[in-house]
Amino acid sequence: MNNDVKDPTTDTAGTWLLGGIAGAAVLIGGGAAVSLHLGSALSDTDQSVPANPADVISQLYTGDLVWPTGATVVATFFALVLIVLLVTTGLFWRRRRNRKTHIDDAARYMGSARDMKDLSEKAACSHAASIGTDFPDGTVPGIYLGRMVHGGMKLYSTVEMTSVDIWGPRSGKTTSRVVPAILSAFGVVVTTSNKRDVLDITRVFRARSGRVWVFDPQAVANEAPRFYWDPIAWVRSSAATAETAEALATVSLTKTEPEIDEDGDGFVDTAPDGDSDAPASDDTAGTVFGLDYVEEMGLTETEQHELSLRGGWELKASKLAHQFAISADGDAAKKTDFFDAMGEDLLTGLIITAAVAERPLPEIYRWAGKPENREALTILEDDGRFPDIAAGLRAHYNETPKTRSNIFATARKMVNCLKFRTIHPWVMKMSENDTRPSFDADAFAASDADSLYLLSKEDIGSAGPLVTAFTIAVSDALVARAVREGGRLSRPALFALDEAANVVRWDELPSLYSHYGSRGLMLMTILQSWSQGEACWGKEGMRKLFGAANIRIYGGGDVVDDDRFVENMSTAIGDHYEITGSVSQTSSGRTVSRQRSTVRTLPVKDIESWPRKRALVRVSGQRPVIVETTPWYEGPYAELVNALNKGTPLPEARLTPRQRTAQWWAKRGRTDDDSIDAEVDSVEITTSTDAPSLPLSTAGPSLRKASGLRYDPSDPTAPRAGQSTVSHRDSDAVRTQS
Incomplete structure (x- = not known):
């Protein structure tokens, strides 16, 4: 129960009216006095202007004071300034009001910034440092959750926290949760999906720091089998x-x-x-x-x-x-x-x-x-x-x-x-002359910055069991590495399991959830509804998974046949007090009666009509809070991601001094050794027939020219959405290293 009391019956209309009249009088009188003082000097009018605005108005009315032209100029100037201020203020409040949703008022009766102090940016950095996490300078070691509607504090999950998300269709889970988490990850990334959107947005960005593997046996993204993962070889x-x-x-x-x-x-x-x-x-x-x-x-x-x-x-x-x-x-x-x-x-x-x-x-x-x-x-x-x-x-x-x-x-x-x-090339060597690389889970776990995209969909011949087994093989390798490193990964691995109930039917996941978090595997299981989780893990399994997660997030949209879940969530948020009252008029005068009553903070109807760009965050041991989410295209990586995906020059602010030097030489058509060395700041040329093609934007023009790289527009395996492909004579390939 929240003890804050809301009194909606308090009548403040009269107070606001009196205050407005008094303010207008002061503004008119004061403005007239200032205008007369300055205007009289500008017009060379010799008259004594009283300091009291009331006397100024009175003497103007009686004719004892003259309103010169200079006063009109001064008054007009101040009027224009006042109008600009009023318009600016009005636009600000209008914009703020437009951003406000029907659930925002409830946030003040929920958790406070003090309640969420363990999820602050400072706390995330301190926790990571205390357990020896290796994270880059200038980054927050955790996953951004959103900004609190009440209090404005940014919330981050720590590197040992796991989460379960429920976001209905078209509610923003991809843009506001999955993609931002992948863009901010500084270790290896494993993500699952039944659509290609996450891959298209994040692939080139992740290729800058490590190798990108795309497992797409059902042609969700029309990827060619550039490698294979042999489950029998894993056994x-x-x-x-x-x-x-x-x-x-x-x-x-x-x-x-x-x-x-x-x-x-x-x-x-x-x-x-x-x-x-x-x-x-x-x-x-x-x-x-x-x-x-x-x-x-x-x-x-x-x-x-x-x-x-x-x-x-x-x-x-x-x-x-x-x-x-x-x-x-x-x-x-x-x-x-x-x-x-x-x-x-x-x-x-x-x-x-x-x-x-x-x-x-x-x-x-x-x-x-x-x-x-x-x-x-x-x-x-x-x-x-x-x-x-x-x-x-x-x-x-x-x-x-x-x-x-x-x-x-x-x-x-x-x-x-x-x-x-069509599935065979993804799980086996097709011939003795097959030179494609075989995926090595241990090498992936040791890479620190590689990315694995596992794509599947529910259909005839679904590759879901292969995707799940692939996920388990990689997680086993990461746990084994964590054990070798003293019990925890020095660089946490992100598992963004989007559409988990459809793509990754991992029935042991509820039992492993909290344990994997302590090993440095940041698990994000994202579902469309509570009932979807029950269909995958059963009622008890879904309850176990939800309870094992440190953070539970609701992003809206789960209203179909899930009244029980929505009602339980409304109950968990709790109630607060409000003052209700009535006004009656009798012969003896006006009587106001007030009493305190209990009101549900977020009724079921408000949860069912959950707005976009809002998420309910429930953390173990703390009161729930409402946060404003940030889509990736409004986040800190938007400009860089768009530039990489379109193949346009990188934003200057994002370039290192060596990269800026390389860009300067490239604009002048120079390919001497100095410019090449400067440009290969994070790109390494390796002679390898097993390296997959990478987007053209990962190599600068002078680097391509000097190393013999060329763009092949006829390559059917080239990435879509404006991404080009780099290939090299004699099967050389470009690979980015962390």
């Missing part, structure tokens, strides 16, 4: 999962030299004792259980191999199978709990088989479509390293024909997207 790799990374955090491991898994089979190719194929360090039994425990177990080297595989391959295979099972196609395929569970278990076995045989991911769909073909079972049993998985796979093949058919049909529907050949 086979020595990359730690979040679980094994957490286990590693509990033990102390000492190494003299780093161990290298060159062929990607999960084993170090040269063991310390000279034998080949020792288990890779990140998945060894010692890593998972601790070296002392391994010694006490008395495990042989072969047994350690088996244990490491189970701790690595099986865990990642089950994660991948689970994402297919809970995907949109998986939901549509569910018949009973039995067939759903058996289908997921079958997929796990087939994924392990593909990893053992080094087969591409689409092979799983072919195996699931042929229950009579026991090739997968033969491969796994002949390998001999996974006897339990092989036994489970044999049990599925040995079911009665009807049961087996249903299990395989369920699994086949779960991986339905793999039957589309």
Whole structure:
């Protein structure tokens, strides 16, 4: 309950009327006196002007004072000045009134600047410095939330905070939340979407500091597959999962030299004792259980191999199978709990088989479509390293024909997207001559400034499970890095999960939310409605996700079938006191009666009609506040982003001295060594056939000329929206480095 009291019955009209009359009288009398004083001097009129404005008016009326021409000039001048002031003031208040919305008055009964002090700019910087965050000078280490309507303070989430946003369609979530967060990020960025707008706005900007990866298997942005991410290679790799990374955090491991898994089979190719194929360090039994425990177990080297595989391959295979099972196609395929569970278990076995045989991911769909073909079972049993998985796979093949058919049909529907050949180039190497780079999650996590755009949409053959598995692989790599760095990323990573319920059906997300925040993963889960979250994670899962987030933001638009959510939010905001009253006239005189009553601060009708450029921010342990959001095109990066996307010269204020020098030389057509060195302030030329094309604006004219770069307008993979493409003779490419 807010104890501030509003008295709407107070009658101030009479006071304002009397004040206006008195002010006008003083203004007229004072103006006349000043005009006469100055005008008489200008007109050489010899008369004594009294100091009292009332006497001036009286003597002008009686004719004792003469109004000379000079007084008219002075009065006209002051009148014009007064008119300008009045017009300016009127325009100011009109503009302020136009910016004001019907919910702004409620802000004064909600949280204050004192309540939000932990989210101030100063607090965000202090917190980041206290935990050793590496952030650039002149930046605020956090995500900008908006300016408080009541109090005017700018609010920022800190680098350890996570958030859940609910913004209805066309309510400004992309322009006011997702894009500004990406533009202000100074670490790696992972963002998901079912539209191309975020990519088009931020891609060139992010390419200035790091490499940009765009995973677009459903042609949401018509991107060409310039790289591929092989989930089977991820299963086979020595990359730690979040679980094994957490286990590693509990033990102390000492190494003299780093161990290298060159062929990607999960084993170090040269063991310390000279034998080949020792288990890779990140998945060894010692890593998972601790070296002392391994010694006490008395495990042989072969047994350690088996244990490491189970701790690595099986865990990642089950994660991948689970994402297919809970995907949109998986939901549509569910018949009973039995067939759903058996289908997921079958997929796990087939994924392990593909990893053992080094087969591409689409092979799983072919195996699931042929229950009579026991090739997968033969491969796994002949390998001999996974006897339990092989036994489970044999049990599925040995079911009665009807049961087996249903299990395989369920699994086949779960991986339905793999039957589309347009997806294959994104998840596998297409030939022995395929020179495209394979995405390495560990290298991405170590980059500090790379960006990953994951695009998908709900449709036939949705790539949602691949996007989710991709997201999990990257998050596992970042958590593993955080563990190696002492428990927290020195440069926080931003996960802007736009359209999360449609694109990233990550059912473990509610359980991981608060923990990932403490690791330096700034999670932003953005939904269109509360019911959308319930459809993805269930009622309890959505409540858990909402409760685990440090910051909960409502941007409007969630009114369809969500009355319960809106009512709960109105209740959480609370009530305040108002004075109500009545006026009655009796024979004995006028009687005014007042009483205090409780009023809902933000009724449901006000929340349902939520205006644009406003957001309700709820922070754990504090009263809610209303903030005014800032779209990216009105923010500090607007000029620079527009210049980069259009290929126009960068704003002078944004250029470093070296860049300004390079621009000066470029205008004069110079390409000598000094100008080139000055221009390559943040651009590096590398001879690489696997680097993707980058926008032309990342390289200046003298740099392009000197290095042989040229613009190829016929390239069908060139970025849209006015972005050009840079290519180089002999497959050289431009790559920006942080």
